[in-house]
Amino acid sequence: MADVSGEPAAISLVTGEVLQMVSEALIRLRKEHIRFRASDSVILADSSFGMTRKEANAFLCACFLEFRSGKADVWDNVVFFTEEILENPDTVWQEIVHHTREGWNERFYDYNLHPEQVIHDRLYQIATLMVRFYAGDGRQIWTGYEQDPESVYKRLLILKIPRSIACLIVGTLKDLGIVQGPFDIVGDIVDARVLGRMVCGDGSGITPMKARRLARMLSPDDPWKLDRPLYLIGTTWCSPGPKCRACPVKQSCVTALSEGMGIRPDPVIRESFFGKKSYQRTLKQWQNIIPATNDDLILK
Template sequence: MDSIVCHDDKMHQVAKLLVENRSNEDWGEIANYRGAECPREIANEFLLCCLIDYRSKAKDAWNRGRHYFERLDAEHKSELWKKIADTSREDWTSKENFDRCKLHWMRPAHNRLWQIAINICAFFEGDARKIWQDGSLFDVLCRLYYIGAGDQISRMIVGALKDCGQISSGRSDVKADVHVCRVLSRVFDGKEISPAAAVSMARKMYPADPWYLDSPLWELGQTRCNSESPKCVGCYLQSQCKYAQEHSLRG
């Protein structure tokens, strides 16, 4: 477990600044169905885009997911998981299909969709909405782990579902990707921190709902606080940031 040296006051101050600078993320059409059941095909597109949103820029992942989805006919949009599950594993994971689908630049990220589709068909009748209907936030998180969505992606999905009013209550964690981990490590300690440590730190910073820190941290990591040359001058965390204090400030 990483050891993080920081004070509660600073944590809360940083959390306050992050929440103040939080902007709404674009989760697609599902956001138009706040508090109501969304159409099956919209739930499918949302889940597909979330599942491929790792190890690449989020915007690229969502563009690839949307592009794949747009090329499907209406029946396959509605029966997306059955369409994938009905393909043999060999065909789904073939290079030809990987090149045709263009869902991800990594073969394993493409390949894993087959087993996830099998699980959604076996346990949720091929209907993505059933993963998040009639369950607490924790239930939904467990269901996502169970179908094979993975630790960090599952956290992101429940947070997104909450943002979109598909899950009404409960706290969720940050998706501790490289950007989130980098910003937290620079602000507080300067040492690299693991995803598990970042999740635990975000819980301490904003116990009411750590998910609220996810998008501002990610946004900072994607823009100003990049891995090579952070642009500290003008960053709203500059006054609190250990890295900025210890390095010459760069604009």
């Protein structure tokens, strides 16, 4: 292959092949392994044809408590709180706001919903907004908007929750068949780290917005399809101290391939996706390796 290092056409060619390589690996992982496409939602395993008010509120409560953080078994905590402490009310949000704010905050240890006080305290503000805007019925957030996930997302943001949690709720509703249509990945720190390493060779410079933009490039029809694989890769193999040798997508990851070849990834790949111009000192090496890699994408 001719040395066209630094030419825009060459950079475009390489970045395009990187996107294809990563996209095929993640989609294949989801298709071939049920673990990588199953919903996160345990509490709603039998609710894919709709939710009762109690189920919807319990689901939202667990999401607001950041069940993906791994710091507590939030699903079990929510079940215990709603069924044992509140004795199965359909009005969980009204029950929360029956406390004063100070009274709710003081029940942190009694209710044991989450190990972090700030997360427990935040639930009170969410409850007041749930009652004010949705009459304490979580289903009102998506009823009438089942074909419009973007509107469901915006209605969730009225509750002043983090954008990543709103994305997770919409995506889980998609997994359950309650909401249809394409939607973004969560785009949290885990997604950003994995996509940064896989596509750009560096997981430290990718913001949530950039992570969502990359996911749209990788899966234009529905970026959400990538969320579960990215989450599991990021929490199992692609932690701050990555385990590249054991990772099922190591043959399709710029970081893993760079380490294997002894190449230091140049910022040009990342910069080409996000608008900054640069030159790729190692572009020729990537041109030589990527075609071979594309023929060896079978996950082991």
